[in-house]
Amino acid sequence: MSITVYVPGKLMLLGEHVVVYGYPCIVSSVNKFLKVECSFSEKFEDIIDIPKGTDDQLIKISVNTFRNKFQKKDKLHIKTESEITGFGLGSSAAVTVGVMKALSGLYEITLSRDKLFNLSYQTIIRLQPRSSGFDIASCIWGGTILFTGEDKNVESLSDNLLPILVIFSGAKADTVGMVEKVAVLKKNEPEKTAEAFQSIGKIVEKGRIALSQKDWMGFGKLMNENHELLRSLGISNNILDNLVETCLKAGAFGAKISGAGGGDCIIAIAPEARIEYIKRAVNSSGGKIIDMNVGETKGALNS
């Protein structure tokens, strides 16, 4: 018997970094996946098949957490394939959720979404202690959700496709490093940081309303404000700022960093009529459009 699970990647729309300090954020799933296949091992040892250049540490920790929790000892064969690694689309969260979900399928253990979240979150914070868990929630719930850092509450906002373009900057972000950078700033400049955090918190609240009204122009304006505040926290750079500027000049309603900053992707929200124009402008300014649908993909699913 073999279980296959497809876990979607994610994109942060509003509220990165502040979610680490308890605030809410808005995050969407995308139709790019990490696939986990799991069966009992044909040998007297675990077999882990992963794409070249990726790390098996999280898989091993996930398997151990599951074994300890459910008192299982069988040797396993786990294979992963990924369309989301290297772009900041949440591959660490996806591999953790995928392994937990595949193992629960293999052992016929029913896990609610909350239990799957708790097990996966418990696992990931062993490697990334400051992680908010928003990416785990996104790949379990799917669609667009409001995730609150403080109590890990999830509220589904929409299952609809959003008019969002995703642009890869060409460089991988160092998430742990960027989160640490904000932590240092918070310690050294507590007032400035507190003000920025509160403003971002308000932007997320307004974003939730704009989203419910499909007010894309309003949502874009909030993305621009969020980007400026992220810049003030020191997590942008010239490449990301130039890509944001290019999208805005080409007619986007709004554009911003998505995720930790320092690399990975920016996102832009735009009227249909400007999309092709923005794509051309981005291509000629060194960014790479990654074609994907944002906001309508269901959470982790067994095939």
Ligand code: MEV
């Ligand atoms: C990284 O994609 C998003 C951060 O908010 C970290 C986290 O929430 O765990 C910077």
